[in-house]
Amino acid sequence: MSSRCGHCNGTKWELAEESPDGSRYKFYFVRCAKCKVPIGVVDYYDTHDELKAIKKHLGIL
Ligand SMILES: [Zn+2]
Known part of the structure:
Protein backbone atom coordinates (compact mmCIF):
# COMPACT_ATOMS: atom_id res chain seq x y z
CA MET A 1 0.00 0.00 0.00
CA CYS A 8 -4.85 15.68 -1.69
CA ASN A 9 -4.69 11.90 -1.32
CA GLY A 10 -1.77 11.78 -3.78
CA THR A 11 0.73 8.90 -3.72
CA LYS A 12 3.72 10.50 -5.45
CA TRP A 13 6.52 12.17 -3.43
CA GLU A 14 9.46 14.35 -4.36
CA LEU A 15 12.46 16.03 -2.75
CA ALA A 16 12.63 19.82 -2.94
CA GLU A 17 15.70 21.85 -2.01
CA GLU A 18 14.75 24.70 0.35
CA SER A 19 16.54 27.33 2.43
CA PRO A 20 14.16 28.28 5.26
CA ASP A 21 14.35 31.86 6.59
CA GLY A 22 16.71 32.06 9.57
CA SER A 23 18.55 28.89 8.60
CA ARG A 24 22.15 28.88 7.46
CA TYR A 25 21.67 25.48 5.91
CA LYS A 26 19.79 24.02 3.03
CA PHE A 27 17.30 21.23 3.54
CA TYR A 28 15.49 18.79 1.38
CA PHE A 29 11.76 18.83 1.95
CA VAL A 30 9.95 15.59 1.24
CA ARG A 31 6.71 16.79 -0.24
CA CYS A 32 3.72 15.65 -2.17
CA ALA A 33 4.51 15.85 -5.89
CA LYS A 34 0.96 16.94 -6.63
CA CYS A 35 0.00 19.63 -4.11
CA LYS A 36 3.55 20.38 -2.77
CA VAL A 37 2.60 19.95 0.89
CA PRO A 38 5.81 19.02 2.80
CA ILE A 39 5.58 16.03 5.11
CA GLY A 40 9.20 15.83 6.22
CA VAL A 41 12.59 17.50 6.11
CA VAL A 42 15.92 15.88 5.22
CA ASP A 43 19.16 17.49 6.32
CA TYR A 44 21.07 18.53 3.22
CA TYR A 45 24.46 17.33 4.46
CA ASP A 46 23.79 14.27 6.61
CA THR A 47 20.84 12.48 5.13
CA HIS A 48 21.07 8.89 6.27
CA ASP A 49 19.40 8.99 9.68
CA GLU A 50 16.82 11.57 8.62
CA LEU A 51 15.97 9.53 5.56
CA LYS A 52 15.45 6.48 7.73
CA ALA A 53 13.18 8.46 10.07
CA ILE A 54 11.14 9.76 7.14
CA LYS A 55 10.87 6.32 5.55
CA LYS A 56 9.61 5.06 8.89
CA HIS A 57 7.15 7.95 9.03
CA LEU A 58 5.95 7.09 5.54
CA GLY A 59 5.61 3.45 6.50
CA ILE A 60 7.99 2.09 3.84
CA LEU A 61 10.70 0.82 6.18
ZN1 LIG B 1 -0.85 16.20 -1.80
Missing part, protein backbone atom coordinates in the same frame (compact mmCIF):
# COMPACT_ATOMS: atom_id res chain seq x y z
CA SER A 2 1.38 3.40 -0.98
CA SER A 3 1.73 6.33 1.39
CA ARG A 4 -0.97 8.89 0.75
CA CYS A 5 -0.85 12.63 1.11
CA GLY A 6 -3.21 13.75 3.86
CA HIS A 7 -4.06 16.83 1.86
Whole structure:
Protein backbone atom coordinates (compact mmCIF):
# COMPACT_ATOMS: atom_id res chain seq x y z
CA MET A 1 0.00 0.00 0.00
CA SER A 2 1.38 3.40 -0.98
CA SER A 3 1.73 6.33 1.39
CA ARG A 4 -0.97 8.89 0.75
CA CYS A 5 -0.85 12.63 1.11
CA GLY A 6 -3.21 13.75 3.86
CA HIS A 7 -4.06 16.83 1.86
CA CYS A 8 -4.85 15.68 -1.69
CA ASN A 9 -4.69 11.90 -1.32
CA GLY A 10 -1.77 11.78 -3.78
CA THR A 11 0.73 8.90 -3.72
CA LYS A 12 3.72 10.50 -5.45
CA TRP A 13 6.52 12.17 -3.43
CA GLU A 14 9.46 14.35 -4.36
CA LEU A 15 12.46 16.03 -2.75
CA ALA A 16 12.63 19.82 -2.94
CA GLU A 17 15.70 21.85 -2.01
CA GLU A 18 14.75 24.70 0.35
CA SER A 19 16.54 27.33 2.43
CA PRO A 20 14.16 28.28 5.26
CA ASP A 21 14.35 31.86 6.59
CA GLY A 22 16.71 32.06 9.57
CA SER A 23 18.55 28.89 8.60
CA ARG A 24 22.15 28.88 7.46
CA TYR A 25 21.67 25.48 5.91
CA LYS A 26 19.79 24.02 3.03
CA PHE A 27 17.30 21.23 3.54
CA TYR A 28 15.49 18.79 1.38
CA PHE A 29 11.76 18.83 1.95
CA VAL A 30 9.95 15.59 1.24
CA ARG A 31 6.71 16.79 -0.24
CA CYS A 32 3.72 15.65 -2.17
CA ALA A 33 4.51 15.85 -5.89
CA LYS A 34 0.96 16.94 -6.63
CA CYS A 35 0.00 19.63 -4.11
CA LYS A 36 3.55 20.38 -2.77
CA VAL A 37 2.60 19.95 0.89
CA PRO A 38 5.81 19.02 2.80
CA ILE A 39 5.58 16.03 5.11
CA GLY A 40 9.20 15.83 6.22
CA VAL A 41 12.59 17.50 6.11
CA VAL A 42 15.92 15.88 5.22
CA ASP A 43 19.16 17.49 6.32
CA TYR A 44 21.07 18.53 3.22
CA TYR A 45 24.46 17.33 4.46
CA ASP A 46 23.79 14.27 6.61
CA THR A 47 20.84 12.48 5.13
CA HIS A 48 21.07 8.89 6.27
CA ASP A 49 19.40 8.99 9.68
CA GLU A 50 16.82 11.57 8.62
CA LEU A 51 15.97 9.53 5.56
CA LYS A 52 15.45 6.48 7.73
CA ALA A 53 13.18 8.46 10.07
CA ILE A 54 11.14 9.76 7.14
CA LYS A 55 10.87 6.32 5.55
CA LYS A 56 9.61 5.06 8.89
CA HIS A 57 7.15 7.95 9.03
CA LEU A 58 5.95 7.09 5.54
CA GLY A 59 5.61 3.45 6.50
CA ILE A 60 7.99 2.09 3.84
CA LEU A 61 10.70 0.82 6.18
ZN1 LIG B 1 -0.85 16.20 -1.80
